[in-house]
Amino acid sequence: xxxxxFDVIVVGGGPGGYVTAIRAAQLGLKTALVEREHxxxxxxxWGCIPTKALLRTSEIYHYVTHAEQFGxxxxxxxxxxxxxxxxxxxxxxxxxxxxxxxxxxxxxxxFDGAGKLVGGSAxxxxxxxxxxxxxxxxxxxxxxxxxxxARARSLPGLEPDGKLVWTYKEAMVPETKPNSMLVVGxxxxxxxxxxxxxxxxxxxTVVEVMDRILPVEDxxxxxxxxxxxxxxxxxxxxxxxVTRLDRAANSVTATIxxxxxxxxxxxxxxxxxxxxxxxxxxxxxxxxKVKVERSHIEVDHWAQTGEQGIxxxxxxxxxxxxxxxxxxxxxxxxxxxxxxxxxxxxxTRNIPGCTYCRPQIASVGMTExxxxxxxxxxxVGRFPFIGNGKAIALGExxxxxxxxxxxxxxxxxxxxxxxxxxxxxxxxxxVARTLETTEHELMNTIFxxxxxxxxxxxxxxxxxxxVIHF
Amino acid sequence: xxxxILMPALSPTxxxxxxxxxxxxxxxxxxxxxVIAEIETDKATMEIEAVEEGKIAKIxxxxxxxxxxxxxxxALLLExxxxxxxxxxxxxxxxxxxxxxxxxxxxxxxxxxxPAAAQEVAPALAAASSGGRIFASPLARRMAQQAxxxxxxxxxxxxxxxxxxxxxxxxxxxxxxxxxxxxxLAAPATAATSxxxxxxxxxxxxFEPANSMRKVIAQRLTExxxxxxxxxxxxxxxxxxxxxxxxxxxxxxxxxxxxxxDLIIKACGVALRRVPAANASWTGDGIKRYHQxxxxxxxxxxxxxxxxxxxxxxxxxxETISSEMRDMATRARDGKLLPEEYQGGTxxxxxxxxxxxxxxxxxxxxxxxxxxxVGAGEQRPVVRNGALAVATVMSVTMSVDHRxxxxxxxxxxxxxxxxxxxxxxxMLL
Numbered sequence: 001x002x003x004x005x006f007d008v009i010v011v012g013g014g015p016g017g018y019v020t021a022i023r024a025a026q027l028g029l030k031t032a033l034v035e036r037e038h039x040x041x042x043x044x045x046w047g048c049i050p051t052k053a054l055l056r057t058s059e060i061y062h063y064v065t066h067a068e069q070f071g072x073x074x075x076x077x078x079x080x081x082x083x084x085x086x087x088x089x090x091x092x093x094x095x096x097x098x099x100x101x102x103x104x105x106x107x108x109x110x111f112d113g114a115g116k117l118v119g120g121s122a123x124x125x126x127x128x129x130x131x132x133x134x135x136x137x138x139x140x141x142x143x144x145x146x147x148x149x150a151r152a153r154s155l156p157g158l159e160p161d162g163k164l165v166w167t168y169k170e171a172m173v174p175e176t177k178p179n180s181m182l183v184v185g186x187x188x189x190x191x192x193x194x195x196x197x198x199x200x201x202x203x204x205t206v207v208e209v210m211d212r213i214l215p216v217e218d219x220x221x222x223x224x225x226x227x228x229x230x231x232x233x234x235x236x237x238x239x240x241x242v243t244r245l246d247r248a249a250n251s252v253t254a255t256i257x258x259x260x261x262x263x264x265x266x267x268x269x270x271x272x273x274x275x276x277x278x279x280x281x282x283x284x285x286x287x288x289k290v291k292v293e294r295s296h297i298e299v300d301h302w303a304q305t306g307e308q309g310i311x312x313x314x315x316x317x318x319x320x321x322x323x324x325x326x327x328x329x330x331x332x333x334x335x336x337x338x339x340x341x342x343x344x345x346x347x348t349r350n351i352p353g354c355t356y357c358r359p360q361i362a363s364v365g366m367t368e369x370x371x372x373x374x375x376x377x378x379x380v381g382r383f384p385f386i387g388n389g390k391a392i393a394l395g396e397x398x399x400x401x402x403x404x405x406x407x408x409x410x411x412x413x414x415x416x417x418x419x420x421x422x423x424x425x426x427x428x429x430x431v432a433r434t435l436e437t438t439e440h441e442l443m444n445t446i447f448x449x450x451x452x453x454x455x456x457x458x459x460x461x462x463x464x465x466x467v468i469h470f
Numbered sequence: 471x472x473x474x475i476l477m478p479a480l481s482p483t484x485x486x487x488x489x490x491x492x493x494x495x496x497x498x499x500x501x502x503x504x505v506i507a508e509i510e511t512d513k514a515t516m517e518i519e520a521v522e523e524g525k526i527a528k529i530x531x532x533x534x535x536x537x538x539x540x541x542x543x544x545a546l547l548l549e550x551x552x553x554x555x556x557x558x559x560x561x562x563x564x565x566x567x568x569x570x571x572x573x574x575x576x577x578x579x580x581x582x583x584x585p586a587a588a589q590e591v592a593p594a595l596a597a598a599s600s601g602g603r604i605f606a607s608p609l610a611r612r613m614a615q616q617a618x619x620x621x622x623x624x625x626x627x628x629x630x631x632x633x634x635x636x637x638x639x640x641x642x643x644x645x646x647x648x649x650x651x652x653x654x655l656a657a658p659a660t661a662a663t664s665x666x667x668x669x670x671x672x673x674x675x676x677f678e679p680a681n682s683m684r685k686v687i688a689q690r691l692t693e694x695x696x697x698x699x700x701x702x703x704x705x706x707x708x709x710x711x712x713x714x715x716x717x718x719x720x721x722x723x724x725x726x727x728x729x730x731x732d733l734i735i736k737a738c739g740v741a742l743r744r745v746p747a748a749n750a751s752w753t754g755d756g757i758k759r760y761h762q763x764x765x766x767x768x769x770x771x772x773x774x775x776x777x778x779x780x781x782x783x784x785x786x787x788x789e790t791i792s793s794e795m796r797d798m799a800t801r802a803r804d805g806k807l808l809p810e811e812y813q814g815g816t817x818x819x820x821x822x823x824x825x826x827x828x829x830x831x832x833x834x835x836x837x838x839x840x841x842x843x844v845g846a847g848e849q850r851p852v853v854r855n856g857a858l859a860v861a862t863v864m865s866v867t868m869s870v871d872h873r874x875x876x877x878x879x880x881x882x883x884x885x886x887x888x889x890x891x892x893x894x895x896x897m898l899l
Contacts, residue, residue: 344629411609411617411635436607436635 003109006032008337009127009141011115011283014041015048016314016326017147018099023331025106027338032139033108034115035127039099041149041321045092051192053088054066054172055356058199058229062358069395079200102129111137117284122308128284142243143309143337146283146297147330150276150315158184158245158272164252165245165270168193178202178268180256183240186213190273191229195357198234205235205265207242207256216353216415218367224400228359245270261439278316301345303333307322311337324352349414350433352422359399362426365414365433368404377407379439383455385419387470390450396420401459405430409436415459421452427458439464473522473547477531479540480509480516488536490515491620500547501565507544524549559609585625606633613638624680640805644683645773683774694836699872702831705884707891708861709847715894720787731767731821733894734793734844738819739763739783739791740897741886748883749816752874766815769799776802777835779815825845829865838868839874842887843867864891 006029010021013035024031038045067074075127103110113131118138120126125144130137152167154160160167171193179202182289183194186208193396198204206213206229213229213236214222229236240258277295289306291298297312305312311333314326328346335343352364371378385391385399399419406413415429432442442460446455461467480487491508500506500520507518513724516798527548538544606614606623610633614621617638624641626633680688710734720730742749742763751758763784766777778798780791801807817839820832823846832843847864865889868882 036474072726342629409609409613438608439611440612 001245003032004139004421006030006109006141008032008143008145008334009034009115009125009139010330011127012041012143012147012314012316013039013103013110014149014314014326014455015043015323016148016330017145018103019327020145020147020313020330020334021053021108022106024334024338025108027113027334027340029110029338031106032111032141033103034111034112034113034139035078035175036112036128036131038041038096038105039110040092040096042151044095044099046172048323049095050088050092051168051173051196053091054084054196055192056291057087057356059358061353062199064330066326071148073334076444079177081166081174081177081200082183087440088172089243090395103296111139113137114282114391115139117281117288117310123459145303145330145333146305146310146312146316147314147326148214148279148283148316150278150295150321152272153275153277154272155184156273158242158270160272161247165272167272172270178432180269181205181240181263181268182207182252182267182270183201183273184270185273185275186210186236186238187216187273187275188214188353189272191225191357192356193271193273194229194234198229198232203233203235203267205237205267207237207239207240207254209237213238214355214361215362217355217361218402218414219369220315220402221361221363221400221416221418225357225359227362228398232358242270262384276315278318280316297303301332302336306433320348320351320353322351324354347434350428350430352430354426356423359419360421360423361418362422363414363416364430365412365427366404367414367416368402371404371413378412378413379405379407379463381405381467383459383462383470385452385455385466387458388452388455390452391455392422393450394452401425401455403456403459403463405439405460405463410440412439416455417468419452425453472527472552473524473549474543475506475518475520475545475547477538477540477542477544478509478516484540485535486539487537489531489533492533493517494526495524496529500524500526517846520547522547522549524552527552530853559570604633605631607635609635609639610618614641618825630699635726641682643807643809644773644776644805660763669886681773683709683776687774690836692831694833698834698836700815700831700834700869701872701877701880702869703877703880703884704829704865704867705888706865707888708801708852709864710862712860712891712894713847726789726792727796728788728792729795730823730847731844732788732795732820734768734821734891735765735780735783735791735819736786736788736897737887737890737894738817738842739765739780739786740890741784741883742817743784744886745883747879748840748875751816752839752841752871752872753837757874760816763814763889766812766832766838767795768818768820769802771803771805776807776809776812777818778812780804800869818842823864829867832869834869834871838871840868840870840880840883843853843869 007031008024008029011018013033017033018039021031021033043049061079061198061246061256062377064074064077096148111129113129113136116128116130118126118128123142124140127139127141129139129145157195158165162170177200178197181197181202181204183204183206186206190206191214194206196206202275210221212219213226214401215253236258237258240256242254243257244255251266251268252270253264254270256263256265257371278297280292280295280297285292288310290310291306296318297305297316299312299317303311303313303317313329315321315335316369317329321423332343332345349365352362368380381403383401386397391397391399399422400417401418403412405411412429415426417426439460442457445457449459458467458469462470477489479489487658488510489507490510491507492506494506501523502520504520505517506520509516509518519730524547526545528546530546531544591726605626606621606629611621612634614624619638620639623634624633626636628634635692713730716728716730716733744867746759749763762782764779764781765783767777768775768777778793778795780786783791798807798811810877818835818841820841821844822830823844827845828848829845829852832841843866845865847862849860850863852859852861852863866884868880868884
């Protein structure tokens with residue numbers, strides 16, 4: 001007789017859900033996880049991980065096709081697209097299996113199907129699990145954590161068709177290499193695909209409706225990246241919208257409107273990266289006190305919804321739509337449920353954001369503009385990659401590390417970086433912010449030489465007029 | 471022979487300083503290099519370290535004592551193996567041989583030569599030095615230092631009880647209206663001392679160390695009662711019309727909810743416009759008559775009280791007063807009021823009506839000239855045209871500073887207030 005009663009049921013097995021389930025099991029709670037498609041969710045299977053695998057290929061191809069600067073002669077290098085895609089799918093599959101193994105090791109009961117709330121009361125919530133129209137299980141739990149994630153948003157007239165107009169999913173498994181590409185939306189997803197296809201040799205055009213690309217990043221960093229992309233040969237239209245797509249047999253003609261100017265381009269493929277919507281449908285939320293606002297479930301800082309015993313974490317609970325935010329949110333939620341002594345809501349401003357295009361972008365905390373708008377008098381430090389020995393030795397002289405401090409207290413309000421490897425460097429500033437460090441501690445930290453990380457030190461010095469290497 | 475710990479010189483030109491804080495207790499063992507106290511001049515704060523190993527046998531100069539001369543004896547250290555008996559007379563000889571203290575500053579009682587009077591060290595000290603490290607983030611430490619806030623007064627909400635930025639922010643906003651920048655800890659001993667219970671007759675108790683807010687309340691209100699010549703005027707106001715008006719206004723819209731207190735604030739503000747002589751402050755050589763009435767409204771919060779200020783109460787509409795009060799009272803309870811929101815004020819109102827208090831006399835908040843204490847509105851017998859009737863009556867007592875407002879002016883203000891409260895339509899004039 002299968003177990004049907006649990007302390008906690010987690011609906012959704014992505015980075016939010018499976019981490020919550022594992023932590024719940026660690027805390028001694030009887031835990032079940034319900035996943036309707038693939039463990040690891042979008043992140044592992046059709047998001048974070050496979051895209052990083054693809055971007056590694058495009059990065060290496062970039063080095064290979066520019067190898068002579070390093071004194072290496074390469075002839076006849078080419079891209080076997082099928083092998084590129086196969087590698088990325090294999091990596092996703094490996095990690096997907098890994099999650100299954102972790103859940104088993106932690107004795108979490110996994111149900112394959114879609115979960116839906118079907119009533120019950122505080123302390124005994126009922127959840128129905130169904131797959132392909134057939135009932136799989138009827139479960140009951142004291143607490144239900146919704147971690148159902150999100151999916152790509154589509155715009156009217158620009159609906160993806162899986163063949164010519166792609167979402168991230170199709171963009172990850174191209175069958176043939178497009179010679180030209182239109183990317184609609186310049187957020188992290190858009191720019192990563194733009195970068196990938198550019199480095200593989202396609203002509204890439206990016207269209208962004210806001211007045212600048214990478215709208216959530218610091219303006220100066222976004223402008224720097226914009227300059228780099230244009231240098232690589234990308235065409236970028238900001239303050240512009242794609243108003244029409246005319247699909248032909250094997251190409252698409254797009255109408256781009258910017259202000260009162262209108263233009264048309266014809267490309268092989270279009271990628272739609274215009275945001276996401278939360279997966280809030282078919283969860284049985286109607287009739288509960290759970291509030292949904294613009295496709296996201298409203299929660300407090302403990303991930304509690306309006307209905308007692310029902311929680312929501314990750315992409316379905318709102319921005320930032322990042323896997324590490326989902327994981328932490330889940331841990332905070334479940335630690336509070338379990339009455340764990342160290343349960344502690346995290347500070348949203350301490351969540352880093354990373355974009356893995358070329359050049360990479362990474363940031364944490366307030367942008368310079370945001371800090372000023374909130375009334376802070378700021379001290380800003382800047383250090384360019386060209387001033388760093390390791391960057392030059394690596395052949396990566398283009399980049400910038402910017403730090404923003406509160407003039408009065410020395411609080412590190414934000415750090416923003418663009419350039420090679422910055423996604424691995426940002427953690428230093430995240431640790432600094434989490435510990436509530438001031439400029440004093442950062443200045444007194446000894447960074448190793450020769451590394452790119454020294455620039456993090458120099459940026460802080462620059463904010464206080466003490467920069468040495470520039 | 472006990473080792474003398476003397477007041478150090480922080481600079482070649484220093485002659486005296488404040489012994490700001492002891493970081494050890496009598497009876498603690500110390501090693502050479504341990505930080506034992508903090509000394510302040512107006513230029514800097516420095517830590518003093520023990521130079522020898524031993525046990526702190528006697529603290530001679532109390533925490534917070536100002537004007538301690540350089541080289542004055544501040545404590546005695548017993549070396550390993552020395553008994554307390556060695557202290558006998560040690561303080562006498564030390565005081566005799568030390569250069570006389572420069573200014574006769576208010577040194578706390580315990581500095582008297584008789585070592586036998588081992589008076590229990592003032593509670594503030596015992597509570598302050600736990601002897602251990604205080605865990606605080608670098609940012610929190612710096613913010614506390616910038617604000618002159620002692621970390622021992624702050625409770626940490628971070629991991630493992632660490633003091634973090636938000637703890638400093640809330641400690642700073644929950645401070646009582648300390649308009650004067652003086653550190654509460656440096657307040658003269660009058661605030662700290664109290665008559666102790668007779669030996670052996672005191673029952674068991676829980677001790678709660680005074681936080682900044684409590685210390686400031688203690689200091690300022692003691693000062694008020696000791697220095698301000700208070701007199702008291704009481705009127706009874708019939709408030710049936712006022713209550714009906716309130717009900718009517720609230721019925722009309724869900725956008726606001728006017729309370730009786732909001733109406734009282736408004737009436738008081740208008741009354742002060744009509745009798746501006748009562749909206750004043752004594753400066754020592756004259757009287758400041760303010761051009762507008764900024765009314766401090768007492769709000770009870772966890773551990774004490776705070777007074778958010780309604781600026782120009784007479785010139786604001788009821789809805790504005792109501793929403794400002796609601797917003798500030800909520801933030802006051804969350805410890806999120808900004809200093810500019812609770813400091814200043816030219817007149818105060820304290821309302822204990824909701825607790826059923828019939829009438830009370832409040833303590834003036836210096837440097838204001840008066841405070842109005844409002845009691846509960848209750849059904850009372852009244853006489854109208856020679857016959858008994860029943861009305862809802864509220865007793866209001868104003869405590870007045872006689873240096874700035876005489877009886878007649880005070881009475882005029884209360885009369886104006888009563889008229890406005892009993893006939894609220896006249897507030898429109």
